[in-house]
Amino acid sequence: MLLRLQTVWLNLSFYFLFLAVSALLIPVLIVIGVVFVPFGPWRRTMGRTRFLIKVYGHVMMVMGVPLLRVKGERMHGKPPQPCIYICNHRSACDAFTMAMLPGEIVQVVNVWPFKLPVLGFFAKFAGYMSIREMPPEEFMRRGEKFLEQGVSIAAFPEGTRATSRQMGSFHGALFRLALRTGAPIVPVCLSGTEKSPPKGTLVLQPTTIRVRPLKPVMQETYRDMSPFKLKNLVRGLIAEELDRMELAG
Structure with missing residues (x-):
């Protein structure tokens, strides 16, 4: 009973801080959008916006303590930049954990984040992409342009978060x-x-979140593969490592 009351109290504290911090940071994003875009280089403004989104993600994770403890792990050094980050998907908070990854990043997201008041606008403003809202060729064109600019792309190719620890199948666009x-x-x-x-609930449970990038899969490894074979290779690498992580606790 005491543990349940403590969890409820910590959840109330987190959501209060979430609203308060969002109310403070969103005006900063608005200032960037309204003031700096007309007068500064577009590319630099995009970089600043994505940096602030990363800061916002870090702040959200810090506010989750002691309910949520987030650990970024680098077992293979800093990933090459730019790159395509391929992640498994279990929670609505997964997008915030992308702040733990190095580099300037745009995310491939579902439709619903763009429908959020204010935040959805700035997700689009930062270049975040919803593959469900654009033709495949436009997605390819924009993805190529981001990579040419040195911007990495982070995506959850399951498309929707899993209902269990078992990963869903991967879509092939990335x-x-x-x-x-x-x-x-x-x-x-x-x-x-x-x-x-x-x-199915908004109640956070005490947990340790680990963000573990694996060894990069380079072009010389996959250049002769089909998209189907490549997506299954990457999915298998993630599944094997997740099994090891969860067995180790």
Whole structure:
């Protein structure tokens, strides 16, 4: 009973801080959008906006303590930049954990983040892409342009978060983009996010979230593969490492 009351109290504290910090940071994004865009180089403004989104993600994770403890792990050094980050997907908070990854990043997201008041506008402003809202060729064109500019792309190719620890099948668009551009693919394992919060509720459960990028899959490894074979290779790498992470606790 005491533990349940403590969890409720910590959840109330987190959501209060979430609203308060969002109310402070969103005006900063508005200032950037309204003031700096007309007078500064567009590319630099995009970089600043994405940096602020990363800061916002870090702040959200810090506010989750002690309910949520997020650990970024680098077992293979800093990933090559730019790259395509391929992540498993278990929680609505997975997007915030992308702040733990190095480099300037745009995310491939579902439709619903763009419908959020204000935040959805700035997600689009920062160049975030919804593959469901654009023709495949436009997605490829924009993805190529980001990579040419040195901007990495982070995506959850399951398309929707899993209802269990078992990963869903991967969609192929990101892997077609990799084959077209030769960009390094960095598999990323997200462990513990399934409790933050569990699907169907907003109640956060105490958990440790680990963000573990794996060894990059370079063009010389995959250049002769089909998108189908490549996506299954990357999915298998993530699944194997997740099993090891969760067995180790």
